[in-house]
Amino acid sequence: MEINGDTFKDVKLDNFPHLDNISKDLKLENTKVDIFESDFRGKLGANSRESEKKFKYPKLTSEVENSRDLTNFFDTRAKLSLNQESEELYTESESDEPEKCSRIVMLDLDNTLIPTNWIMQRWRSVLSEIGSEAESIDYCENENSLFELTEQIRSDLVKSGLFDLLESLFSELRDVGKAVKIVIVTNAGIRTVELFYLKNCLPKLGELLKKYDVSIRSTEEYIKKNGPPPSPFKEEEYREFYTNAKLYEFQRVLLEFWSEEGNDKYPLVDIISAGDQSCEMTAACRISKFYENRIRRTKLIYIYDPEDSRFWKQNPRSFVHQLAETHRELLSLLNEDSETLIGYNDMNSTGTTSIDEDGEEIEEVSLGWFCRGRCINVAISSPERFILPEGCLEMYIDSERNYFKNK
Numbered sequence: 585m586e587i588n589g590d591t592f593k594d595v596k597l598d599n600f601p602h603l604d605n606i607s608k609d610l611k612l613e614n615t616k617v618d619i620f621e622s623d624f625r626g627k628l629g630a631n632s633r634e635s636e637k638k639f640k641y642p643k644l645t646s647e648v649e650n651s652r653d654l655t656n657f658f659d660t661r662a663k664l665s666l667n668q669e670s671e672e673l674y675t676e677s678e679s680d681e682p683e684k685c686s687r688i689v690m691l692d693l694d695n696t697l698i699p700t701n702w703i704m705q706r707w708r709s710v711l712s713e714i715g716s717e718a719e720s721i722d723y724c725e726n727e728n729s730l731f732e733l734t735e736q737i738r739s740d741l742v743k744s745g746l747f748d749l750l751e752s753l754f755s756e757l758r759d760v761g762k763a764v765k766i767v768i769v770t771n772a773g774i775r776t777v778e779l780f781y782l783k784n785c786l787p788k789l790g791e792l793l794k795k796y797d798v799s800i801r802s803t804e805e806y807i808k809k810n811g812p813p814p815s816p817f818k819e820e821e822y823r824e825f826y827t828n829a830k831l832y833e834f835q836r837v838l839l840e841f842w843s844e845e846g847n848d849k850y851p852l853v854d855i856i857s858a859g860d861q862s863c864e865m866t867a868a869c870r871i872s873k874f875y876e877n878r879i880r881r882t883k884l885i886y887i888y889d890p891e892d893s894r895f896w897k898q899n900p901r902s903f904v905h906q907l908a909e910t911h912r913e914l915l916s917l918l919n920e921d922s923e924t925l926i927g928y929n930d931m932n933s934t935g936t937t938s939i940d941e942d943g944e945e946i947e948e949v950s951l952g953w954f955c956r957g958r959c960i961n962v963a964i965s966s967p968e969r970f971i972l973p974e975g976c977l978e979m980y981i982d983s984e985r986n987y988f989k990n991k
Contacts, residue, residue: 685852685880686764687918688841689757690834690868692859693770693777693800696887696910697750699741699903701895703785706737734784744900746907747788753911754796761918763856765841768793768800769833769864771826777802801837803829823863831867832983838875839987850878856917858885858910860895872967874980879967883917885910889959909957917962924954924963 694700710733741747757763770777777800782790793800806829807813814821834857842850857868865884872882887910892898951969953961972980 685854686841687762687854687856688765688837689761689763689767689856689858689914689918690837690864691766691768691857692861692864693768694772695860695895695898695903696858697768697907698746698781698786698789699895699898699900702898702900702903703737705898706733737785738787740900741786742788744904746900746904747792749904749907749911750789751792751796753907753914754792754798756911756915757918758796761915763918765837766796766798767837768798769803769830769837770800771803771807771829773804774802801833803833806832826861827863827866827870828979830864831871831980834867834871835874835980835983836987838871838878839984842878843991852878852880854881854883854918855879856883856885856914858887858914860887862886869965869967869970870972870976871980873970873972874977876967876970881921881923882965882967882970883920884963885913885917886953886961886963887959888961906959909960913956913960913962916956917964920964923965923969924952 691697710729713729754766757766772781782793792798803826810825810828813825816822834855838853838855841853845851855868855872857864859865865886868882868884872879887906889895889906951963951965953963956962
């Protein structure tokens with residue numbers, strides 16, 4: 585099955601209900617959409633097909649390819665000479681020591697670190713019992729029912745081992761992965777995070793964030809400043825809005841890190857982005873291109889379950905299994921520098937061959953996704969392989985200027 589930008593145009597979106605009647609800010613919304621994009625086209629340097637043997641990730645089988653639907657999530661291509669005798673496929677050769685750089689990990693929250701859909705399904709079930717509309721519920725009158733619900737949610741998550749796994753993840757990202765900065769960037773509102781998650785349902789998560797110096801940031805500032813968000817039915821505008829919301833926070837994370845270093849020369853970094861939606865993948869690629877002289881590698885983990893793409897079957901047990909896969913691949917990806925390049929003869933490639941103006945046969949190579957486990961897909965690239973859509977450069981320059989102006 586060929587995947588392109590139109591593949592998921594019929595995906596229906598749902599909004600999470602209001603959590604209380606105190607403020608419209610206090611709600612969880614599924615402000616994301618599963619739309620596969622192909623806006624990362626760029627040019628690769630000269631390489632050879634023989635050098636592809638250095639690549640460490642396994643190639644997809646046709647069965648996995650058809651079930652994953654991830655091959656063409658992005659489509660970065662270039663033409664490579666088949667007769668060229670290049671010694672390297674990647675920026676660094678195997679004999680060279682890779683250039684040392686800092687590692688910044690940026691994680692999504694909903695359905696990446698916590699089972700948001702399962703939590704909200706439990707919440708909806710109680711709301712349906714005590715009132716047909718969230719706005720019409722007397723929260724004081726039903727305080728006991730809501731308290732019991734949050735207690736049960738917390739208990740089920742503790743029993744599942746979620747918080748033990750999160751502690752192991754944060755600890756090993758620091759100690760084993762040598763991440764200098766771990767940041768959670770979420771589209772959930774500030775009040776949702778602080779009151780519903782960290783205070784009521786997931787206080788243990790708050791303890792872990794503090795213990796391992798993991799910051800959590802909301803895109804709420806961008807959304808309020810640049811909203812209201814486009815209608816989900818205007819798919820391109822909707823997707824761009826939330827991509828830019830994520831990118832706005834990604835940029836601030838990077839600028840804060842470089843500012844904290846206090847040097848005239850910005851330290852080189854690898855950025856690692858993990859999430860279950862295309863907006864964080866796109867945002868990571870675009871901000872990497874903008875700062876391509878300061879970022880060595882862009883490493884992506886895309887969480888996608890082909891058997892439950894919208895997480896409707898989610899439960900604590902299945903989510904912990906997914907998180908364990910995410911944990912494993914995050915640690916692996918931190919120490920992996922080989923770019924996920926695939927040639928025309930690979931099972932999961934859309935590459936082709938043709939003849940150039942000099943009569944030489946050339947190969948078109950793609951930057952591809954590689955499946956790692958049941959629902960984890962990874963990609964690694966040098967930032968120079970991406971391009972920025974028209975108009976983005978000026979927007980990112982203005983955003984950087986405003987950041988330093990407001991400091």
